Amino acid sequence: MFRINLKNDIHFSCASGDTLLDGAQKQSIVLDYSCKTGRCQSCKAKVVKGTSVAKMEETGLSAEEKSRGYILTCVRTPTSDLTLDVEDLSAYSLEKVKTVPSKIDFISKISSNVMELHLRIPPNASFNYLSGQYINIIKGDYKRSYSIANTSSASNLVFFIKNYEGGRFSHYLFNEAKVNDLLRIEGPIGTFFYRKTNKKNVVFLATGTGIAPVKALLEQMDENGSEFIDKNIYLFFGGRTEEDLFWKPDLKNIKVRFVPVLSRSHADWKGAKGHVQEAVLSEEIDLADSVLYACGSENMIKDSRELAIANGLSEDAFYSDAFISS
Numbered sequence: 600m601f602r603i604n605l606k607n608d609i610h611f612s613c614a615s616g617d618t619l620l621d622g623a624q625k626q627s628i629v630l631d632y633s634c635k636t637g638r639c640q641s642c643k644a645k646v647v648k649g650t651s652v653a654k655m656e657e658t659g660l661s662a663e664e665k666s667r668g669y670i671l672t673c674v675r676t677p678t679s680d681l682t683l684d685v686e687d688l689s690a691y692s693l694e695k696v697k698t699v700p701s702k703i704d705f706i707s708k709i710s711s712n713v714m715e716l717h718l719r720i721p722p723n724a725s726f727n728y729l730s731g732q733y734i735n736i737i738k739g740d741y742k743r744s745y746s747i748a749n750t751s752s753a754s755n756l757v758f759f760i761k762n763y764e765g766g767r768f769s770h771y772l773f774n775e776a777k778v779n780d781l782l783r784i785e786g787p788i789g790t791f792f793y794r795k796t797n798k799k800n801v802v803f804l805a806t807g808t809g810i811a812p813v814k815a816l817l818e819q820m821d822e823n824g825s826e827f828i829d830k831n832i833y834l835f836f837g838g839r840t841e842e843d844l845f846w847k848p849d850l851k852n853i854k855v856r857f858v859p860v861l862s863r864s865h866a867d868w869k870g871a872k873g874h875v876q877e878a879v880l881s882e883e884i885d886l887a888d889s890v891l892y893a894c895g896s897e898n899m900i901k902d903s904r905e906l907a908i909a910n911g912l913s914e915d916a917f918y919s920d921a922f923i924s925s
């Protein structure tokens with residue numbers, strides 16, 4: 600057993616062979632995570648002291664990040680006591696992951712390649728989650744990850760699901776699925792939820808169906824509106840063409856500066872052009888006084904992290920969920 604020290608004098612013991620993420624979880628310590636396969640960077644941690652080895656390649660880290668002492672806790676096992684520059688999130692009281700049955704309650708195409716899906720969970724399953732988290736939908740012998748697009752105060756779970764060409768679940772959903780089909784879900788998973796902050800600006804970036812958890816976060820903020828009176832809230836939603844921007848904020852209690860961004864706009868498009876991360880810079884937001892939540896493609900997340908940090912965002916003020924393939 601090795602001793603793993605975190606910020607704020609928190610520590611836990613981790614057996615050699617266990618990943619740091621699993622070791623933490625066994626002792627009810629919660630570290631940031633999402634994909635659990637070394638690809639997405641959500642569990643990135645800076646090693647202050649000690650050694651560890653990767654059980655799987657850390658494809659989510661660049662050579663430069665590795666040389667600066669960063670690791671991904673979802674694939675690393677300790678080979679000595681360790682000190683990591685990360686926080687324990689257990690104060691957010693995350694629910695334990697469980698598997699429950701669900702039935703399709705509603706299914707409808709909202710653009711040529713995005714489906715809105717509602718799943719009904721039996722009330723006695725008491726399935727609770729934090730806005731922004733995701734679940735795995737289990738269908739026969741495979742499972743796929745999808746972010747919940749609504750807040751936990753609703754009775755159904757809502758999803759925005761893209762038709763990934765050649766994808767197994769995509770094929771089922773876009774060709775065969777019907778109301779009352781039975782699907783199991785496993786969750787809630789991940790740590791893409793809102794963190795209280797003293798920073799003035801709360802900036803959301805989403806591409807494509809990456810808007811799903813961002814919508815949930817914004818609607819949760821709207822439910823607790825008075826908490827955000829002093830904040831400047833921004834939403835940059837990017838797609839290729841206008842039909843990709845299938846949702847826009849309609850909120851009562853918080854004010855959101857909404858910036859739709861198209862990468863393949865036609866001549867009449869009056870809004871921002873290019874990529875969401877570039878649009879953030881053109882708004883001249885003081886990134887040193889901001890937190891940034893990004894969800895969508897892996898490339899957008901990598902680029903926006905680098906660009907935002909290079910322009911003043913503090914490294915620990917960037918939260919993301921990368922929609923990588925399952």
Ligand SMILES: Cc1cc2nc3c(=O)[nH]c(=O)nc-3n(C[C@H](O)[C@H](O)[C@H](O)COP(=O)(O)OP(=O)(O)OC[C@H]3O[C@@H](n4cnc5c(N)ncnc54)[C@H](O)[C@@H]3O)c2cc1C
Nearest residue numbers: 744745746760761763765766767768769808922923924925
């Ligand atoms: C935490 C998390 C949350 C997610 N939430 C959502 C969500 O809310 N909505 C949503 O639409 N998607 C979401 N995704 C992405 C989704 O889980 C995957 O794209 C999934 O693999 C699609 O399943 P499929 O069976 O249709 O395709 P698969 O059978 O898994 O894939 C078949 C082929 O399609 C390609 N492919 C599949 N997914 C991707 C991808 N994301 N990027 C590039 N190529 C891909 C693969 O390369 C493969 O060749 C999320 C992923 C993660 C990790």
